[in-house]
Amino acid sequence: MGFPHKSHPKETVVLSQYFGDADARTLKGWTKRGGYEALAQALKMDPVAVTDVVKESGLRGRGGAGFPTGLKWSFMPKEKKRPHYLCVNADESEPGTFKDREIMRWTPHALLEGTAIAAHAIRAEVAYIYIRGEFTEPWTIMERALAEANAAGVFGTIKIHLHRGAGAYICGEETALMNSIEGKRGNPRIKPPFPAAAGLFGLPTTINNVETLAAVPHIIKRGAAWYKGMCLSNPKSTGTKLFSVCGHVQRPGNYEVTMGFPLKDLLYDMCGGPPAGRTLKACIPGGSSVPILTREETEQTLLDYEGCVAAGSMLGSGGVIVFDDSADMVYQIMRLARFYAHESCAQCTQCREGTAWTTKIMERILAGQGKTTDLDLLLDLSENMTGKTICVLSDSCAAPIVSGIKKFRGEFEAYLAGKRQPVMVG
Amino acid sequence: MTVQEDYQPVFSGTVMEELQTVLGRYPTKQAALLPTLWIAQREHGWISDRIMAEVAEVLGLTPAYVKGVVTFYTMYHQHPVGKNFVQVCTTSPCNICGAEDVLKALLAQTGAGDAGATSPDGKWTIVEVECLGACGFATPILVNDDFVENVTPDKVADIVKKYR
Incomplete structure (x- = not known):
């Protein structure tokens, strides 16, 4: 781990050897x-x-x-x-x-x-x-x-x-x-x-x-x-990698491990798991642009390029975002959509319109004004935002939407059915 | 909206010398546009139409071209801002760690009131920004050029006191 923390014994310290020095x-x-x-x-x-x-x-x-x-x-x-x-x-x-x-x-x-x-x-x-x-x-x-x-x-x-x-x-x-x-x-x-x-x-x-x-x-x-030689799983992924762990863990920070290291060990042993009394709900292993993993998937993931794909996500940049059971996945996915809407360069129609409308639909679901057809509409939009633009920003917005609806559909439906207190989005 | 502006040309004397050094790093004058705008903003506080015209002049570009670039990047101020310009990250990783409460505390305690607005005393402009790239140190804020990590609502009073 980087400064101000000492390295964890399970880390393979190469790039981070002099962090804090x-x-x-x-x-x-x-x-x-x-x-x-x-x-x-x-x-x-x-x-x-x-x-x-x-x-x-x-x-x-x-x-x-x-x-x-x-x-x-x-x-x-x-x-x-x-x-x-x-x-x-x-x-x-x-x-x-x-x-x-x-x-x-x-x-x-x-x-x-x-x-x-x-x-x-x-x-x-x-x-x-x-x-x-x-x-x-x-x-x-x-x-x-x-x-x-x-x-x-x-x-x-x-x-x-x-x-x-x-x-x-x-x-x-x-x-x-x-x-x-x-x-x-x-x-x-x-x-x-x-x-x-x-x-x-x-x-x-x-x-x-x-x-x-x-x-x-x-x-x-x-x-x-x-x-x-530094490889714990697939020989196509070698060396060490820095993983930035953030969100709901007790010890966030940068951890350097050998490729193929179990995500479960990183989150529980090295980062101390979620705060006391809470349980892990979801994890994004490679920065916000990759699909979200459920707790079960997270605990089986090996951290290398192939391991993350096998788990249904991607290694990406190694930015590990952890959500515990207190997180409102619908709200957080809306925040990610808003991020992409803000950052779209607006060259391609699918991205400019897609990221903006995805955000608006997410906001109306949160406000308790969603329609029963909104989830299908979001998935349809996401399909039209994937693989159709100059760069992958548009695809990156679709990734948390598609995986979020698939894996946390109950949370979306609770807002649609009026079973959850509406959130007015500023 | 018309803004009162005390405009003095930026690129003369030592600033012009600084610009010459910057120009030496690139094969074209146009490539020096981003660093030139940074210098202009440091000197003038914000990027006004007059500043854009001056930057266009020194780099051999048109004012319209410069404006097109300025409006693309969020860190160039297109209107005057408070003495302390504060950027608060509220993207998901910081959001789940309480970033919106930090933002609220800053808006209330500085008197800025609303995100993007400047406090009546002219000292504070607080803006909500997307990912500052320090997610493990939630919530990070940028006060002018000072990067402050691990900000929680109870630390806001000290920060306000320090920069006031």
Whole structure:
């Protein structure tokens, strides 16, 4: 667990080793702890060899999609004819997720080192780290670390810049992020072309999540076999993952476990379970965009990409939101719908209209003015919001609606039948 | 609504030098738009039409283009705000931990009254925002640039006192 708590014995501490250790934030402190040795090693290697080590390690993207990192890097043009860019996604905004914030707050040099190694691997001369506008503290820490590393000439010819967002969840979508760096509205782009062909400023670009890049120096230094060996279940999910646990648990925070770790142990043993006298009702394992799990499903879930899918959800960003029996699922699902309605970039009709109407219908159900046909209407809307838009924000709004109605239908019906005190939504 | 505005050009002297450094990070002037708007907001307090016109001028863009970008991002203030601008997260993970009570306490104790409104003394504007990315530290609030974690209604009085 991150500061101010000590690690739990069941954690596998790799990325979080120096969380809470302020000395590790400085260049001197980081170097003393073996920092930047991996970068020096990588810079002596051929970029293809660096990519191969990461491929071999099995590392997959930690931002949500879980795409193999080494494979993504290998999509960059073999023959370099034009400038290449690296974008680092530090726009962490997925409700339930707060791991990248912790990495930047405590180990800024880990991210900078991973960024420089990735830039070398994809032969990019410039990397932009896109930090969400609200992350004022991580920004200050990153800025200081970058200035210190630059003054010491740590990155050689690689230039790393910080770019501050300004309040838009959608900019965490890779092409929206690129538009935002270009000084545009953060509208996602139609793919193809994919970023490796035409990304930032129309040039070959790779984009990686903070946690993904923070893992890279460890892989270079300790080897692909070591990383691959950290696996408790499916061999396609390797290494460690930070899980941000929030909501109704006694000890919320970031916990780092080996892929395939049981969700039940994370919630009960490490986080202390729900507050005294309450019982677990539901859990969203991978940030608000993935389907909700019931208690029974939660207690059987293994935390890796395949395990979460087998349980009927997704690993996503690893933002674990816990609801106990005091939570009003209808109200909370309305809040999630409202989140997506607020954050829709409004380019696609299905998303702009779908997220807004979903929220309005949810609000009228809560106000006791719902119609018996409203649940079918919500499901119909959700179907039209899934797989039909430029990006997956619309699908993300549909996920909690569909899984919520399916698994907690009784709570919705209680409002429809007037058996529950109406909630006037402000 | 017409707003009284004491407008002085922002981009001159040291601020202009700062802008030059920012421009050096990007291959196009347009790409410097977000950081330029951040500088403008820091200097002027909010992004008025005049500020947008000035930003457009220094970056070689049209005011309409700049406005299109400003209105996309929620953190650029399109009207003046109180001395203390407070963002309260009320998205689900914080919501189930009592974020709406924190919001109510802030609105009542600062005299702002309604979310988005500014208190009569001009000191406080409280807004409800979606996920601040600190869900394990519910409820997080952002007071200007200060990130405050684990806020509960009983801690609001001290926060109000500190920033008043």
